[in-house]
Amino acid sequence: MKKKIAVIGLGNPLRRDDAIGILLLQYLSQNKKKLSKTIDFIDGGTSGLNLLHLLGDYETVLLLDAVDFKGSTGEIKKFTVDEIKNQKIQLFLSTHEPDFLTVYALLKELDRAPTRLVIFGVQPKDISYGTRVSQEICSFLPTLQKQILEEIQSMTKSL
Template sequence: MRPAVALIGIGNPYRRDDGIGPAVVTAIGNRHLPGLTVTVTDADPSRLIDAWSGADLAVIIDAVRCDPSIPGRIHRTAVSAPGPGPAAASTHGLGVPDIVRLAEALDRAPRRLVVLAVEASDLGFGPGLSPVVAEAVPLLVRNVLGELQAAHHPHPRTPRASQHCPSALRR
């Protein structure tokens, strides 16, 4: 039996690079991948929890701000056993780590969570990604497809971005 996988694009396409999550989900399109549910959300905690509840794997695509910032850089953060940790500041009210802890308390967290975040250049008003963030979309699509493939076939894994910074889940 194939695992249930939730693909979640977080963001607002009318806030420039904040639209990276919806853009990647759109780029993946209707590939008819078995066991996959796709959600686009603004990171409302109840929508996120509903989207990944019961999933063996949840893959989230989101924009991030790091200091120092390298716009377009991709961060991958995997969580297999969510637990206590510092709260993260977020433009969404609650950050993803906070929502994971809430889902854990409600026994509705995914078995495994992978966050693919791209550093934003422009979070101002208006549609369209900045050029540097738009250039990251093809790599993010390959990374997401690699995560989905690995969920169904654990070996071999598809190469993907491996950069990680402690603030990768922050905005």
């Protein structure tokens, strides 16, 4: 039987703003008393195909990640995989290990995909190597944390 809800942060703290998914996850995990008890908080890092079983074990998955959607730095967008136009190209030009879109596609083929997958993408500025996020992301962080907490509270209160 599948577990209820996973909030999974993706990204790499060694690639500056790519850490945003992990930073938001850490914040939510520290504030888990304000959220549904059925939520598991998972640091997915850059696990690629190793995400397969983590994603497949839940009915609802909420992903936090840095996503370049050509928005302004720190802008947050909530979307589903079905809304992505260029997902097929991404499957074959992922930067290293297959990304979560590949994993999701494979899970669908295996009939193990979560019933609901929502991605919260934050527009990064700088994903070069380094352990510090950009000043812009740093200054937006409190707002992003508040926003994501409220979103997830409202999305999961009935689950």
